[in-house]
Amino acid sequence: MLGVEDLSISFGGLTALDGLGFRVAEREIFALIGPNGAGKSTVFNVVTGLYRPSAGRVRFRGADLLGLAPHQIARRGVARTFQNTEVFRTLTALDNVLIGGHAHLRGGLLRAALGARLVRREEAAARRRARALLERLGLADVAGVEAGGLPLGLQKRLEVARALAAEPALLLLDEPASGLNPTETQTLMALIRRLRDEDGLTILVVEHDMELVMGISDRVAVLNYGRKIAEGKPGAIATDPAVIEAYLGSADG
Amino acid sequence: MRARLVPFLVLLAAFAAAPAGAQQGVTDAEILLGGSNSFSGPLAFTGEQMTKYGIDLYFKVVNDGGGIHGRRIRTVYYDDGYKPQEAVANTKKLVEQDRVFAIIAPQGSPPVVATLGYLEEQKVPMLFPYQSSPVTRGKKYVFQGMTVSDRSSVMMIDYLAGQRKYKRFAAIYQDDEYGKSFLTAFEKDLGRHGLKLVASESVKRGVTDVSAQIAKLQAAKPDVTFLVLVPGPAAQALKERQKIGWTTTLMVSTGPLTDERYLALAGEAAEGVEGLSLWPDPLTSELPGVKLYRQHMQKYFPKNEPNRYSIAGYFAGMLFAEGAKRAGRALTRDSLIAALEGIKGFESGILAPLTIGPDHETQKQGFWVRVEKGRFKTLTDWLKSE
Amino acid sequence: MRRALWLAGGLALLLWPWAAPPYFVFLASLIVVNAIVAIGLNLLSGYTNQLSFGHAGFLAVGAYVAALLTIHAPALPVVAALLLAGLATALVGLALGIPCLRLEGLYLAMATLAFGFVVVEAILNLDWITRGNDGLRVPVARLGGLALASDTAKYYLVVAAGALLVWAAANIVRTRTGRALLAIRESEIAAQASGVHVAAYKTLAFVVSAFYTGVAGGLFAFIVGYLSPDAFDVFLSVDFVAMIVVGGLGSIPGSIVGAAVITVLYDTLAAFQNYRPLIFGVILIACMLFMPGGIASRVRFPVLKGDNA
Numbered sequence: 001m002l003g004v005e006d007l008s009i010s011f012g013g014l015t016a017l018d019g020l021g022f023r024v025a026e027r028e029i030f031a032l033i034g035p036n037g038a039g040k041s042t043v044f045n046v047v048t049g050l051y052r053p054s055a056g057r058v059r060f061r062g063a064d065l066l067g068l069a070p071h072q073i074a075r076r077g078v079a080r081t082f083q084n085t086e087v088f089r090t091l092t093a094l095d096n097v098l099i100g101g102h103a104h105l106r107g108g109l110l111r112a113a114l115g116a117r118l119v120r121r122e123e124a125a126a127r128r129r130a131r132a133l134l135e136r137l138g139l140a141d142v143a144g145v146e147a148g149g150l151p152l153g154l155q156k157r158l159e160v161a162r163a164l165a166a167e168p169a170l171l172l173l174d175e176p177a178s179g180l181n182p183t184e185t186q187t188l189m190a191l192i193r194r195l196r197d198e199d200g201l202t203i204l205v206v207e208h209d210m211e212l213v214m215g216i217s218d219r220v221a222v223l224n225y226g227r228k229i230a231e232g233k234p235g236a237i238a239t240d241p242a243v244i245e246a247y248l249g250s251a252d253g
Numbered sequence: 254m255r256a257r258l259v260p261f262l263v264l265l266a267a268f269a270a271a272p273a274g275a276q277q278g279v280t281d282a283e284i285l286l287g288g289s290n291s292f293s294g295p296l297a298f299t300g301e302q303m304t305k306y307g308i309d310l311y312f313k314v315v316n317d318g319g320g321i322h323g324r325r326i327r328t329v330y331y332d333d334g335y336k337p338q339e340a341v342a343n344t345k346k347l348v349e350q351d352r353v354f355a356i357i358a359p360q361g362s363p364p365v366v367a368t369l370g371y372l373e374e375q376k377v378p379m380l381f382p383y384q385s386s387p388v389t390r391g392k393k394y395v396f397q398g399m400t401v402s403d404r405s406s407v408m409m410i411d412y413l414a415g416q417r418k419y420k421r422f423a424a425i426y427q428d429d430e431y432g433k434s435f436l437t438a439f440e441k442d443l444g445r446h447g448l449k450l451v452a453s454e455s456v457k458r459g460v461t462d463v464s465a466q467i468a469k470l471q472a473a474k475p476d477v478t479f480l481v482l483v484p485g486p487a488a489q490a491l492k493e494r495q496k497i498g499w500t501t502t503l504m505v506s507t508g509p510l511t512d513e514r515y516l517a518l519a520g521e522a523a524e525g526v527e528g529l530s531l532w533p534d535p536l537t538s539e540l541p542g543v544k545l546y547r548q549h550m551q552k553y554f555p556k557n558e559p560n561r562y563s564i565a566g567y568f569a570g571m572l573f574a575e576g577a578k579r580a581g582r583a584l585t586r587d588s589l590i591a592a593l594e595g596i597k598g599f600e601s602g603i604l605a606p607l608t609i610g611p612d613h614e615t616q617k618q619g620f621w622v623r624v625e626k627g628r629f630k631t632l633t634d635w636l637k638s639e
Numbered sequence: 640m641r642r643a644l645w646l647a648g649g650l651a652l653l654l655w656p657w658a659a660p661p662y663f664v665f666l667a668s669l670i671v672v673n674a675i676v677a678i679g680l681n682l683l684s685g686y687t688n689q690l691s692f693g694h695a696g697f698l699a700v701g702a703y704v705a706a707l708l709t710i711h712a713p714a715l716p717v718v719a720a721l722l723l724a725g726l727a728t729a730l731v732g733l734a735l736g737i738p739c740l741r742l743e744g745l746y747l748a749m750a751t752l753a754f755g756f757v758v759v760e761a762i763l764n765l766d767w768i769t770r771g772n773d774g775l776r777v778p779v780a781r782l783g784g785l786a787l788a789s790d791t792a793k794y795y796l797v798v799a800a801g802a803l804l805v806w807a808a809a810n811i812v813r814t815r816t817g818r819a820l821l822a823i824r825e826s827e828i829a830a831q832a833s834g835v836h837v838a839a840y841k842t843l844a845f846v847v848s849a850f851y852t853g854v855a856g857g858l859f860a861f862i863v864g865y866l867s868p869d870a871f872d873v874f875l876s877v878d879f880v881a882m883i884v885v886g887g888l889g890s891i892p893g894s895i896v897g898a899a900v901i902t903v904l905y906d907t908l909a910a911f912q913n914y915r916p917l918i919f920g921v922i923l924i925a926c927m928l929f930m931p932g933g934i935a936s937r938v939r940f941p942v943l944k945g946d947n948a
């Protein structure tokens with residue numbers, strides 16, 4: 001479904017990604033792990049069109065994503081969350097989710113301005129869908145609360161709700177468990193599994209929390225200094241000497 | 254919100270139903286005049302001097318002397334910053350809220366033109382607007398305050414072509430109503446002498462580089478070059494002329510330009526420039542009215558230096574007082590208009606004896622000056638414009 | 640309750656010319672015109688976070704287009720003149736909005752400021768049609784056989800246009816387009832990731848903002864009756880910014896209240912003559928210090944439900 005080939009990018013002489021490649025299959029939960037600065041978030045930013053790589057290809061459902069603007073990539077079914085949450089802070093949780101569904105509404109400026117029936121109808125439907133999503137993620141009680149005022153855990157869940165409102169095929173989760181307590185992490189893991197099993201989503205996750213990675217991933221790729229040093233089932237990765245070396249090395253430094 | 258709105262509306266309705274009958278703005282004890290003027294923006298200095306240190310200066314003198322037929326004169330001014338929309342708002346407010354008797358000395362063409370139609374419609378006198386274009390002509394309730402451009406032209410051309418026998422005339426003028434109204438008048442008056450302009454160059458307002466225009470004018474070899482500009486570009490033109498060493502032409506400034514500001518800007522490049530002056534020198538003139546003006550300024554505003562804007566306002570105040578005096582105790586707008594129209598040979602001691610008449614113009618004469626050592630030196634007595 | 644409030648408000652607006660002294664009818668028209676500009680500016684600055692110090696320029700474009708149309712095509716009904724003024728200004732907004740996509744913050748403020756100067760310069764240079772500094776007398780607006788000459792007639796025209804534009808703005812901000820604009824203000828990358836075409840919506844904000852201000856410009860021309868470039872200086876642009884800052888960024892009712900407060904304040908302070916700019920400035924600074932979210936942050940407006948801020 002998602003194929004990343006030979007990706008290279010550098011920032012001011014520092015190589016962030018160096019010939020990286022991996023493939024994620026339909027309905028797979030695929031984790032990217034690695035020490036800080038290994039280039040994990042950079043992969044997300046390349047896939048979602050924020051960064052333009054110096055070499056390589058990103059294919060999604062057979063089409064090339066490189067060269068597309070971020071909003072075009074989003075409209076093709078790629079949704080994401082952010083490492084340091086990017087909720088729309090002064091808007092309510094409900095509005096945040098409504099914006100997630102932006103691409104699925106047709107009402108343009110003129111029809112909206114004139115209060116056209118089509119717009120009123122589709123707005124009402126969008127609000128129903130958004131409320132259902134909030135409900136599903138346990139956010140129904142805070143629908144009317146400003147997103148910036150929510151605790152971090154709820155903001156993270158809100159980002160997932162917003163991403164789901166876009167009805168994506170591929171969901172990119174950037175450190176979804178950071179800042180969560182163990183109970184919250186358990187809930188999150190259950191949710192991610194359900195998204196795959198019930199909603200048929202393909203999920204690419206970047207995460208430091210090994211419990212989550214080992215608990216839900218079908219496959220794991222390990223990055224270090226922008227290169228892939230290992231890839232495989234979670235069990236095999238945990239015992240890979242190169243991986244242990246990378247993590248110990250980073251722990252030293 | 255609604256509960257508060259009701260008494261507010263009642264209050265407003267009460268205002269609207271103010272007692273009718275007597276002349277608006279005139280009570281037993283007081284005459285109320287109003288003006289929208291520049292207290293901010295490009296003409297703020299002029300506006301402040303004309304009103305507070307000019308008109309009000311004269312009214313202080315009148316009020317301290319017992320007023321006019323027992324009535325004191327009070328003024329209220331609003332700032333329009335030279336913007337027409339503000340002038341419209343202020344003028345409506347003066348007429349409809351403050352209920353003034355008349356509008357006095359608004360300044361600048363845009364604010365004046367914007368309010369002209371409204372005042373004429375409401376039959377409220379607009380007294381002595383400070384602007385020189387002829388747009389105010391033929392209005393029953395308007396009395397022009399500044400010399401209109403075509404009168405200045407008659408005085409200038411008759412003096413230069415008639416008495417001084419110059420033959421070749423050229424002009425550098427601002428490309429707007431002010432400049433163009435002078436240009437048209439020059440052509441007409443030169444025609445009476447069998448002459449015409451040998452060259453004319455326009456300058457857009459706000460432009461300061463006039464070197465190209467000066468070079469073209471020099472090539473036409475005029476004896477006289479009129480400066481129909483505002484102080485900034487006029488000073489620039491004089492400096493440019495000095496720079497290229499063009500000495501064979503007499504530079505002449507028009508009435509509205511002949512004031513101390515461009516001398517200050519042009520410095521020594523202004524030496525020898527001649528021009529039509531509409532006001533006697535407020536600092537040095539020995540005319541009795543000007544001496545009195547200086548005494549009054551010294552008495553009421555000792556820190557404010559006499560200048561030609563405050564003397565213009567002082568004169569406007571004097572004219573109003575004269576009209577109101579002649580109109581008598583039963584002062585109405587129409588009796589004021591009639592009284593002003595009837596002014597004949599009025600001795601202000603500042604300008605030449607003034608007869609207003611049906612043309613509604615209050616400043617019809619000027620005299621010739623030459624710049625010597627940074628001041629205007631008087632060369633002639635009052636010149637005639639009719 | 641909401642219905643009753645609407646009804647009372649509408650009735651008060653309709654009866655105003657019969658209850659208020661004439662000057663207040665004119666002042667109310669001016670407030671409505673300023674409110675339309677403030678709403679337009681708020682859609683750009685408050686909703687999309689693109690600060691503009693050039694709205695006097697848009698106002699001038701709308702005013703001159705409406706005036707020139709009425710002069711050269713006297714049979715044109717005022718509604719068409721206003722619509723065309725809005726559309727012409729919207730085109731100018733498009734032309735300014737596209738290059739401004741590359742700019743933000745201070746640089747955007749400078750570019751829009753420069754735009755304001757360019758418009759005044761253009762009016763001066765197109766003097767064969769605008770009459771430059773000499774100013775342009777605006778004919779009376781006509782609607783069919785009706786000449787809208789009195790302050791009351793103009794008031795009703797302004798209020799009708801204002802009501803329509805407020806309603807449309809309220810519709811825009813509480814649906815997809817309005818949310819997209821807010822999303823851009825809050826986080827451009829998250830907006831993109833949600834499928835919002837950031838560049839298109841930023842440009843759209845310029846276009847809509849210019850349209851509103853252009854229509855307001857046309858109304859301005861008719862109620863003032865005379866146009867000159869002096870009317871549209873940079874201080875007017877600053878006044879518009881003051882309206883939305885005092886009223887509340889990202890709020891439609893806030894825009895209206897801000898326009899009313901600044902217009903009335905400006906009018907009252909006219910009597911202070913040369914101290915006016917000083918007093919005005921002090922009041923503005925005090926507002927920003929003690930009420931940083933504007934009036935909208937202190938007062939709950941029950942009327943426009945669904946307003947997003």
